[in-house]
Amino acid sequence: MKCVNPLLLAGLLATASSVQASDLNQVVEKSSAINESAQKTQTKIDSIADSMQSRLQKFKTLNKEIDGLNVYNAQLDKQIKNQLDEMNAINASMDQVSVIERQITPLMLRMITGLEQFVQLDVPFLPKERAERLSKLRAMMDRADVTSSEKFRRVLEAYQVEVDYGRTIEAYTALLNVDGQEREVDFLRIGRMELLYVTKDGSIAGSWDQASKKFVALEDTSISQIKKGIRIARKQLAPDMLSLPVHASE
Known part of the structure; x- marks a missing residue:
């Protein structure tokens, strides 16, 4: 059996320990680098995930707004259709009003003339007041700033006053x-x-x-x-x- 030199053995052990420590340090350093890289990667992933979640939320919000706008537009379409129908009806009514106005003006003039004749033949009470009322009716018929409906209302009002005198x-x-x-x-x-x-x-x-x-x-x-x-x-x-x-x- 051969004897090993103690000094040689100690040197070999020291060298082996030094090699293991160096390898271990390298492993630790690489592990730290990997962990740091993993943390950065995870941070990027989290950031991307947050961004995707935010975009998804915005997408859902936009979809809801689009749905609401679709409903609103559909309602507006109905309103516009109704307004167009009303406009057509108003245009038709305006045509009829024009015809009525052409017919009602001569009627009012005849009514005023009839009222004047009635007052002349009636008992002569309040002659000044009644004459002024008839004169105002005549002047009103020539005015363009008074609507036909208002003219007709005043003529009927004058008739009502005369009717009330009788009772x-x-x-x-x-x-x-x-x-x-x-x-x-x-x-x-x-x-x-x-x-x-x-x-x-x-x-x-x-x-x-x-x-x-x-x-x-x-x-x-x-x-x-x-x-x-x-x-x-x-x-x-x-x-x-x-x-x-x-x-x-x-």
């Missing part, structure tokens, strides 16, 4: 030629049946005679009843029976 009682003060002298008198209108007056001093009374188209004098016995009727018309007395001469209008 109301009214008292008013005006000037009247009495026995060749212009005097202030109180008038009493009872519908269209009677138009009476009494002078302010209560000395003379009269009644409109539709047949002769003039006022005729009344007896003094009627004066108190006329005054009573005037007070009733002015709501100074409660409604009560009156005894008055009546000249019924035709």
Whole structure:
């Protein structure tokens, strides 16, 4: 059996240890480099994954917006179709309105003429007020800034005023030629049946005679009843029976 030199053996062991330590260091360094590279790679992967997730979320959001826009556009299409239908209907109505306006203007003129004739033949109460109303209607018909509907409304309103005269009682003060002298008198209108007056001093009374188209004098016995009727018309007395001469209008 050969003997090994202890010094040689120690040297060999030291060399082996040095070689193993160097290899181990290299392995550790390479492992660290691999880990560092893996971490960088993982970071990139995480970044890409986050980016993809964000893009996916945006994609889903955009899809929802597109779906909403599709629904909105479909609704707009319906509204536009309805509006087009309404426009067609309005155009047709405008054509009809033009025809009606051409027909209604002569009708209104005839109505005003008829009302003027009626007032001329009627009991002559409130002559100034009624004449002014008719004059305003005539002037209105020549105005371009008043619509046909408004003109027609005012003509009907004038007719309604005349109708109301026939079922109301009214008292008013005006000037009247009495026995060749212009005097202030109180008038009493009872519908269209009677138009009476009494002078302010209560000395003379009269009644409109539709047949002769003039006022005729009344007896003094009627004066108190006329005054009573005037007070009733002015709501100074409660409604009560009156005894008055009546000249019924035709």
